[in-house]
Amino acid sequence: xxxxxxxxxxxxxxRVAGLTRRLRQIDxxxxxxxxxxxxxxxxxxSNNYLGLANHPALIEAAQRAALQYxxxxxxxxxxxxxxxPHHVFEQRLAAFKSTEAALLFTSGYHANxxxxxxxVGREDAVFSDRLNHASIIDGCRLSGARVVVYPxxxxxxxxxxxxxxxxxxxxxxxxSIFSMEGDTAPLTNICAIAKRYDAMVMVDEAHATGIVGPHxxxxxxxxGLHADVTLQMGTLGKALGAFGAYVAAxxxxxxxxxxxxRSFIFTTALPPPVVAAADAALSIIATDADRRRRLQxxxxxxxxxxxxxxxxxxxQPGHIMPIRxxxxxxxxxxxxxxxxxxxxxxxxxxxxxxxxTSRLRVTVMSTHTRDDLDFAVDCFRRVLAEES
Ligand SMILES: *Cc1c(COP(=O)(O)O)cnc(C)c1O
Numbered sequence: 001x002x003x004x005x006x007x008x009x010x011x012x013x014x015r016v017a018g019l020t021r022r023l024r025q026i027d028x029x030x031x032x033x034x035x036x037x038x039x040x041x042x043x044x045x046s047n048n049y050l051g052l053a054n055h056p057a058l059i060e061a062a063q064r065a066a067l068q069y070x071x072x073x074x075x076x077x078x079x080x081x082x083x084x085p086h087h088v089f090e091q092r093l094a095a096f097k098s099t100e101a102a103l104l105f106t107s108g109y110h111a112n113x114x115x116x117x118x119x120v121g122r123e124d125a126v127f128s129d130r131l132n133h134a135s136i137i138d139g140c141r142l143s144g145a146r147v148v149v150y151p152x153x154x155x156x157x158x159x160x161x162x163x164x165x166x167x168x169x170x171x172x173x174x175x176s177i178f179s180m181e182g183d184t185a186p187l188t189n190i191c192a193i194a195k196r197y198d199a200m201v202m203v204d205e206a207h208a209t210g211i212v213g214p215h216x217x218x219x220x221x222x223x224g225l226h227a228d229v230t231l232q233m234g235t236l237g238k239a240l241g242a243f244g245a246y247v248a249a250x251x252x253x254x255x256x257x258x259x260x261x262r263s264f265i266f267t268t269a270l271p272p273p274v275v276a277a278a279d280a281a282l283s284i285i286a287t288d289a290d291r292r293r294r295l296q297x298x299x300x301x302x303x304x305x306x307x308x309x310x311x312x313x314x315x316q317p318g319h320i321m322p323i324r325x326x327x328x329x330x331x332x333x334x335x336x337x338x339x340x341x342x343x344x345x346x347x348x349x350x351x352x353x354x355x356x357t358s359r360l361r362v363t364v365m366s367t368h369t370r371d372d373l374d375f376a377v378d379c380f381r382r383v384l385a386e387e388s
Pocket of ligand 1: 106107108109110112133135175179204206207235236237244245
């Protein structure tokens with residue numbers, strides 16, 4: 001009798017449903033072209049939207065920080081791990097976000113579960129968009145608050161549930177750009193509703209930080225909502241090309257998180273080289289608006305190319321373009337065929353997306369060339385010709 005027999009059984013259930021997952025090894029650094037299991041392929045599924053993960057300025061900043069501060073922090077921030085790069089960068093993030101203060105977290109996952117559980121508890125209610133990221137869902141569950149899930153981007157439904165759900169404190173939480181849809185939350189509307197019902201608003205800018213807004217500050221910046229949003233969260237591992245996450249908010253709110261967010265308190269502080277790399281990325285974002293423009297141009301070019309093939313890649317061009325397939329097995333088959341042709345597009349299946357909405361999640365980078373994108377469209381043409 002093996003003690004891991006249950007694992008084999010559980011996996012078999014997932015295999016039948018076409019839902020088993022496996023890791024694909026990437027050799028070399030994260031660029032627009034990567035070697036996937038020995039084959040050179042065009043990368044069209046990374047969140048390294050601005051191509052900064054392998055940028056010389058970030059590498060140099062990390063190297064310098066490693067020499068000056070070492071690699072590890074040796075403790076949590078509240079014990080002895082709170083180093084100069086953390087403090088300097090947090091001030092800079094607060095300025096970037098137009099808030100009084102900011103706090104670094106180990107990852108976006110940590111930031112979301114830590115912030116939500118710090119803001120609401122058993123006597124409270126949290127209102128969450130149905131398509132919010134899993135880390136938000138987990139934060140809501142962990143908080144013990146009453147969780148009201150409203151239909152995607154449906155502000156009328158949100159308002160109705162606020163009206164009918166009394167609670168000590170109420171929190172509305174939403175992705176700003178949705179990770180698997182690529183569309184944008186109706187934030188201006190959400191903030192107006194929040195004001196009417198005296199609710200807090202938390203916005204997850206994981207896919208908008210560095211990309212949207214006149215200075216890359218995100219959707220909150222684009223719509224001038226920083227005074228209406230209680231708490232802005234974002235990641236440093238996507239467009240910023242580094243690792244980690246932040247929460248930006250008022251001073252009292254940040255002090256509360258520092259005192260009560262368990263995922264901040266009980267974990268080792270971020271390594272200085274990682275913080276320095278994110279800091280260097282912020283400098284690039286502040287000075288190189290062209291990088292954001294190139295991302296938009298590339299998104300438009302690929303979207304048009306796919307549309308020319310009759311492929312629906314979302315209502316409008318964006319750096320995240322979902323191609324709905326529906327069936328999980330078919331999605332993975334197309335993904336495999338694209339890989340054979342030299343394009344790496346990952347299939348996204350339940351539970352990441354709702355059942356029956358499996359999709360290819362195509363993402364562009366500002367460092368893709370026109371030739372890269374035309375090559376991608378060609379590959380899609382060949383693969384879809386045999387599929388239909
Ligand atoms: C990726 C992501 C996170 C988690 O961030 P990590 O730093 O990767 O842990 C949180 N929210 C959204 C919307 C994301 O896409």
